[in-house]
Amino acid sequence: MKEIVKDIRRWQKQDKKIALARVIDLDGSGPRLPGAAMAVTEEGEVAGSVSGGCVEGAVVLEALEVIKNNERHIVSFGYSDEEAFSVGLTCGGTVHLFIEPLDW
Amino acid sequence: MNRKPQKDISIFDRVEELLNEEESFALVTVVKGPPVGEKMIVFPDEKSGVGFEGSLGNSDLDRVVSRDARGELTAGRSGVRNYGESGEAREETVQVFVESFIQPPQLLIVGAVDFTAALVKIGKVLGYRITVCDAREIFATTQRFPLADEVIVEWPNKLIEKIGQTFGPRDAVCILTHDAKFDVPAIVSALATDVGYIGVMGSRKTHEDRINRLYEVGVDDEGMTRLRSPIGLDIGSRTPEETAISIVAEMIALRTGRSSIALSETKGPIHD
Known part of the structure; x- marks a missing residue:
């Protein structure tokens, strides 16, 4: 969180809407621990990261939805047989993220 | 009890604010x-009567969650943790994420030498709060170690005796003086603390000589096994920067208990 506060403050000064995504839980192996955080603006600007680059693209899309609908929820990414083309962690683990508008 | 609103x-x-002040806290x-x-x-x-700020909207839930979050924070x-709406255990209506922010680990570097400057740089990258200590005033200057949080002119053993009670398993002391006059007393003081990592620089020969001196002043085998001496992992480091990386790699491996062998x-x- 600490490393993205500066970017968040800059965007807040520019009155941009921001979503914050945080890793809250991992099943199996995962590159970033709970607490890893990424902020996304309504324009798609990004600070921080929540994985080794495996799911960041999908998190941006989810974050934009969160900003648009002004709601917060858990999103999970993992390897899935049924959705062979869906996004996941290459290391085989599942990462659970909480994504919410930064309205607090 | 709730802090002042x-x-x-x-x-x-x-x-x-709390991050800037480097306070320990949990965001729930x-x-x-x-x-x-x-x-x-x-x-x-x-x-001290200052348990938490804010509320999850239910005072029973606040009480139970703050107690559990404090446990997580201490560790x-x-x-994530699950509760009922009023904090009941074994229910899963409410899930909370406890994010612990803890004070950065401390790294005390004894000896103001070239290796020190490199280790300060690398230690900062890893988020350590770094103190450099040397008894020699002309070497222990903030100009030489601009990234160090503190540069202290003092006999290292005296400084360790003073601040050693704050050391814990996450903290590290690196003794880089390779001068028996300074490092033997500093090692003895460091061994009296709960610091997780004690690394001591020196050649194999210096190391042998130092072991004898340490036995002479009464350090026992248990104390000897706590010392990482010669300091660092064997990655063939030559420059101060390479050496600093071999030292912090050893600090990480000691903390995680991993093998240090290539994956x-x-x-x-x-x-x-």
Whole structure:
């Protein structure tokens, strides 16, 4: 969180809407621990990261939805047989993220 | 007990403030259940009457969650926990995420030498709070170690005796003086603390000589096994920067209990 506060403050000064995504839980192996955080603006600007680059693209899309609908929820990414083309962690683990508008 | 209300500033403002002050705290967020998004900030010490700020919307839930979050914070852990709406155990209506922010680990470097400057740089990258200590005033200057949080002119053993009670398993002392006059007393003082890592620089020959001196002053075998001497992992480091990397790699491996062997040579999970 600490490393993205500066970017968040800059965007807040520019009155941009921001979503914050945080890793809250991992099943199996995962590159970033709970607490890893990424902020996304309504324009798609990004600070921080929540994985080794495996799911960041999908998190941006989810974050934009969160900003648009002004709601917060858990999103999970993992390897899935049924959705062979869906996004996941290459290391085989599942990462659970909480994504919410930064309205607090 | 709730801290004094901070109506005028947002939770994010407060988080930023606490991060800047390097205070230890946990940010608790409801991630599932009716009060989703509600937050509280929990502090490590309840005894002073300052337990937490904010509310999850139910005083029973606040009480139970703040108690559990304090436990997580003390252990330095972040993760999710489940409760009933009023904090009941074994229910899963409400899920909270406890995010622990703990004070950065300390790295005390004894000896103001070239290796010190490199180790300060690398240690900063890893987030250590760094103190450099040397008894020689002309070497121990902030100009030479601009990235160090503190540069102290003092006999190292005296400084360790003074601040050693704050050392814990996450902290490290690196003794880089290779001068028996300084390092033997510094090692003895460091061994009297709970510091997790004690690394001592020197050649094999210096190391042998130092071991004899340490036995002479009464250090026992248990103390000897705590010393990482000669300091660092064997990666063939030559420059001060390379040496600093071999030292911090050893500090990490000691903390995690991993083998320090190249992953290409081993099997099994990379992350625990």
